[in-house]
Amino acid sequence: MTTPDPEHQPSTPDPVSRDRVYRSPMGILGGVALLAIVFWLGVDALVRGESRTQWLALAAMILIVPLASAFTLRPAVYANEERLRIRNPLRVVVVPWGQVASLRSGYSNEVVAQSGTKYQLWAIPVSLRARKKAAQHADRTAAEKNTAGRGGGGGRGLRGSRGAADANGPTRAETDKIMDDLRELLENHGDAESAQGEVSVRWAYEVMGPAVAGAVLLLILLAVA
Structure with a gap:
């Protein structure tokens, strides 16, 4: 029985770097407060309302809850050494660093792909x-x-x-610091072989489906009034 030569052992791929996750604390706080109000009013209508009121409350909740969650709790930006993954309210966009032309900060923060397409970073709002x-x-x-x-x-x-x-006061807005971090990742890894690929876009059907169902049900209930 021969002992394998360590120098000829197959090399294992380097693990993918861990994601840096960026979200909006104020967006999350606002979403929790909004959902709490929706559930409070909706459950109250379901418990105390009459038959038609209960159906209207149920349809409204099916419509509002997915959309409220999508625009407040859902947005996030995940960044590692290979790509930028943008989870916006209604779609998820994955952009390898090799496909990023620039990161812009104006009245909104956005990533510009090499094709010229712009993707807004909902999770990193400009203040x-x-x-x-x-x-x-x-x-x-x-x-x-x-x-x-x-x-x-x-x-x-x-x-x-x-x-x-004032020594500990802010010298840069927090979201501008985050954009600086993303630009550093782009500068350091934009040319890396592992950071190449195509941009992919996936629509958030898990959000759109329930919202459409709620809207259709609400329209039917209003039409038969």
Whole structure:
């Protein structure tokens, strides 16, 4: 019996890197609150309402719950060293880094494929208020540094009082930091062999199906009134 030569053993593929997951905390919070209200009103109508009211409440819940969940709880962005997977309300888009032309941040964050197609990142919404707050903090920090440089000890005293209070303030909006992380992944892995492939798009029929069923049922109930 011969012992296999370790140098000639078949190499095992490197494991795929773990996903970084990005979601909107405010979107999740708003979704939970909205669903709680829908269930509260719907269950109350089902328990206390008459026959027609119960059917209307049931149809409305079948319509609203999937859509409310899709636009608040569902959105997420998964990124690793090979691809960007975008789970938007009504579809899932997988874009290998080799197919990403750019990542843009304006009034919304979006990825632009090499084909020119744009895909919005619902899970990473732009906050103009957060951007303004970060810009103001950066301006204050720069002004205090200039004051400290010109004023000597007096400048240091000013920095020690007011400047210290703002030392931990934001220098970049949180969603802009996330986009910086994604751009770094694109820059580091865009040319890698494992990051090549085609863009794939899958519609979220698990969301659309129940919502359409609820809408049809609601229309029928309203039509036979």
